[in-house]
Amino acid sequence: MNDRKLCVITGSSSGIGAATARLYAQHGWNVVINFSREAVPADATADACRALGGEALVVKADVAFDADCRRLATEVEARFGRADVLVNNAGTTKFVAMKDLEGLSAEDFQRIYAVNVIGAYQMTRALAPLLRRHAPAGIVNISSIASMMGMGSSLAYMASKGALNALTIGLARALGPEIRVNAIAPGLVETPWLQQGLERG
Numbered sequence: 001m002n003d004r005k006l007c008v009i010t011g012s013s014s015g016i017g018a019a020t021a022r023l024y025a026q027h028g029w030n031v032v033i034n035f036s037r038e039a040v041p042a043d044a045t046a047d048a049c050r051a052l053g054g055e056a057l058v059v060k061a062d063v064a065f066d067a068d069c070r071r072l073a074t075e076v077e078a079r080f081g082r083a084d085v086l087v088n089n090a091g092t093t094k095f096v097a098m099k100d101l102e103g104l105s106a107e108d109f110q111r112i113y114a115v116n117v118i119g120a121y122q123m124t125r126a127l128a129p130l131l132r133r134h135a136p137a138g139i140v141n142i143s144s145i146a147s148m149m150g151m152g153s154s155l156a157y158m159a160s161k162g163a164l165n166a167l168t169i170g171l172a173r174a175l176g177p178e179i180r181v182n183a184i185a186p187g188l189v190e191t192p193w194l195q196q197g198l199e200r201g
């Protein structure tokens with residue numbers, strides 16, 4: 001077993017997830033970097049974390065798929081034998097103006113929910129046994145100010161983050177006190193995501 005604490009951050013190849021991974025590495029933790037599509041930025045984040053002195057494992061897994069989440073947890077257990085913090089950061093959206101009700105389909109809602117809500121649930125379920133092994137442990141869900149302000153990239157995104165807030169409170173009751181579960185609701189953060197939104201106008 002590794003003596004360093006371990007943080008698993010979903011969606012950590014760029015933006016908030018990558019910054020979170022670097023911060024944990026800076027504080028002497030090992031990290032697991034996750035992405036679903038582009039390996040190059042994930043490898044770059046892992047290298048940056050290793051340069052700070054810790055170990056970094058890169059795992060390709062789409063959190064919308066339960067089999068991917070369970071495989072990720074298995075790889076973490078095999079490599080590190082522990083997990084102390086899970087950051088459910090992976091998120092997706094579709095940029096659609098609020099007034100454009102025809103701009104969002106049921107499939108758009110379902111894909112956004114699959115990643116932002118069900119993905120966080122599936123990762124939590126897959127990793128909970130390992131998190132419990134070295135309790136106290138923590139889970140941080142990255143929500144958004146959009147969940148409370150009626151603004152953001154789309155109505156489907158806002159609703160998904162509202163659901164994530166409710167899930168966070170329920171999971172806190174279900175998993176505490178061994179595993180503390182909290183959410184953070186950032187405002188605008190300059191990441192590739194925000195850039196994509198601005199480019200769409």
Ligand SMILES: NC(=O)c1ccc[n+]([C@@H]2O[C@H](COP(=O)([O-])OP(=O)(O)OC[C@H]3O[C@@H](n4cnc5c(N)ncnc54)[C@H](OP(=O)(O)O)[C@@H]3O)[C@@H](O)[C@H]2O)c1
Binds near residue numbers: 013014034
């Ligand atoms: N930026 C903001 O202003 C802002 C504000 C409030 C909240 N947030 C939240 O913060 C989180 C991160 O956003 P960000 O701005 O840092 O975005 P970002 O720079 O676009 O990064 C998103 C990360 O998630 C990964 N990802 C996307 N879908 C995934 C999936 N299904 N499974 C696993 N990984 C996946 C991406 O890699 P791949 O594309 O390779 O999968 C990437 O690593 C999101 O939950 C977002 O809702 C952002």
